[in-house]
Amino acid sequence: MDGSRGVAENLTPGTAVRRESHASGQPGSAVRREWQRFTAGERLARFAVYFFVVAAFVLSLGTVEVIPEFLWDAPAQVQDLLVRMWPPDYAHYPASVHAALVETLHMATLGTVIAVLLAVPLGLLAASNVMPSRTVNTVAKLALVTSRSVNSLVWALLFIAVFGPGALAGTLAIAFRSIGFVGKLLGEALEEAHRGPVEALKASGAPWPSLLVFGYWPQVKPAFWALVLLRWDINVRESAVLGLVGAGGIGVALNTAMNLFQWDRVAVVLLAIFAVVIVAEVVVTWVRGRIL
């Protein structure tokens, strides 16, 4: 800093005097104005945040109680698993995996459709610019949070208790978990819509439904389809898990194979899920490109 002082003095106009920071006694020279990004208090606060992050990491390592033997053992176990999985039992696919896979896709799609039907009204009510009542916004947001706060496995267990095990419970579990996701993101997209076009239509005497259809919908349309597709994509993967609790789909096949230690069949199921996820990704990307 001292090295640059002379330069700074030459560049600074002689009128600005704020603080005598050096007592070199040069006549008529300007005092350098200092600038720092953070105040002392801010620096202390930042240090505190870093300190707590590190402390939390160390503390949680202690709580997890890693058993060293199991950790060192892991590579051998993984290797063993892979050997048992290879070669995959491809004959198992037409026998029982295919039907389960199709059921999974049906569950994901139907669940997403039901979720969208229920999420659109909630999203509209949650958006403060569309529905200017604070109370209604809060109630709608509460409903959306409720849907999101319950994991789809838990939803599945609830619906299995009501409807018994099977695809219906799985479909509804997917639907109810997705309402919160779609509704929240739709509400946020609506709140980010520009006021201008809506104001223009309002000024022309358009009724409320027309404001939605012509003012808001064209603005949120890309976001809406993008998030519906994303949710469908998530649901395809999620419905694979739901079978573990008996809610139908390919998860049931996976669970059965695992319980019987038929690792070559497990491999086929995992490959099938992987293929579906890849195809879903490709489809979603293509459709998104077409919509935007």
Add this chain to the structure above:
Amino acid sequence: MSEAAAGTGAKARSAGSAAPAAAAALELRGLQKSYVRGKPVLRAIDLSIAGTGLTAIIGPSGTGKSTLIRCVNRLVEPSGGQVLLDGEDLTALRGRSLRLARRRIGMVFQEYNLVERLTVIENLLCGRLGHVGALRAWLRRFPPADIDRAFELLDAVGLADFAKTRADALSGGQRQRVGIARALMQQPRLLLADEPTSSLDPKTSVEVMELMRGLCAQRGIPVIVNMHDVELARRFAARIIGMSGGRVVFDGPATALTDEHLKQIYGGEGWLA
């Protein structure tokens, strides 16, 4: 083509509105607005706008020009006073009756406020949303007369080739032409324009003002325009209203506006060439 458009416009207007052309189309009586209690933006404005001609409102930023215009169609809720459109007090209206009153007032915006992802022709038809039911509009089943009028107005604003172009592909000047055409689709009794040229270059500004004045003169629609550009106001307005501090400090023909008045409106004089 534009004569045909003017013909249909005039016919429909004379059928729709019973007020004689000479009477005041719009009257403001003691119009007040304060966004924060005790800090009035508009202080008891009294104005009477005749049935024809272009009136420009000039004044420094933040002096309430926009608020004044938005109080007319109640995009901003007035705090006091009356807004009379053809003798009907708009400040008393609620719900559906307010909506029906708004149909009679066209509005043009600084940022155009088009629905960007819709085509030009759909944006024009948006001007009919006050008349067409939401379901019919959603299914794009607008009355044939509306579609004819939309094409006539597209011809009149010189955008006939852009009917199926999306609004976000247009230039600023083209967008504002669409904005004007959309407002005229309402067959309004009055046109409000809130800084319609502030986002446009000087040449385009003149073209847009020319178009707006011409089309409205043909149809006998009075226009109220907020403007920043004093020279543009002098050139296009028959009457100029100068505002300062929420009050009208000048009101007269454009020719009567002197540097003295401008000093009074904007304050200081160093900026006057």
